[in-house]
Amino acid sequence: MKLSDELRQRLATEKSFFRAQLLREDIARVESLEALAHSTPEIDAYRRAGRRLGWTPMDARTGELGAALDALIDAVRDEDGTRALAAWIDITRIRLERMVGCLSTPAPKPAD
Numbered sequence: 001m002k003l004s005d006e007l008r009q010r011l012a013t014e015k016s017f018f019r020a021q022l023l024r025e026d027i028a029r030v031e032s033l034e035a036l037a038h039s040t041p042e043i044d045a046y047r048r049a050g051r052r053l054g055w056t057p058m059d060a061r062t063g064e065l066g067a068a069l070d071a072l073i074d075a076v077r078d079e080d081g082t083r084a085l086a087a088w089i090d091i092t093r094i095r096l097e098r099m100v101g102c103l104s105t106p107a108p109k110p111a112d
Contacts, residue, residue, distance in 0.1 A: 003084040
């Protein structure tokens with residue numbers, strides 16, 4: 001099963017508004033990645049383009065997704081849904097850890 005189909009199934013049963021929104025955003029990214037896999041025969045060009053699909057805001061922290069993103073990119077190209085799902089789960093965990101970390105860091109206090 002394609003990863004985008006798996007994510008759509010998860011979206012259909014998701015009760016959390018927040019998680020549903022993240023799923024919708026990821027479905028769009030994964031569909032773009034799947035389209036790239038079919039339209040970009042050169043592997044290095046595909047990998048470069050696959051890393052610039054907005055996995056993090058403005059791709060500013062996409063590099064932090066590292067091996068998990070590389071695994072997802074390769075699994076989607078190989079049409080290996082099991083590997084793609086495992087990599088997507090890793091990416092989601094990493095992004096949520098970063099988000100929680102940002103939210104839990106105290107804001108700097110303004111100077112008097």
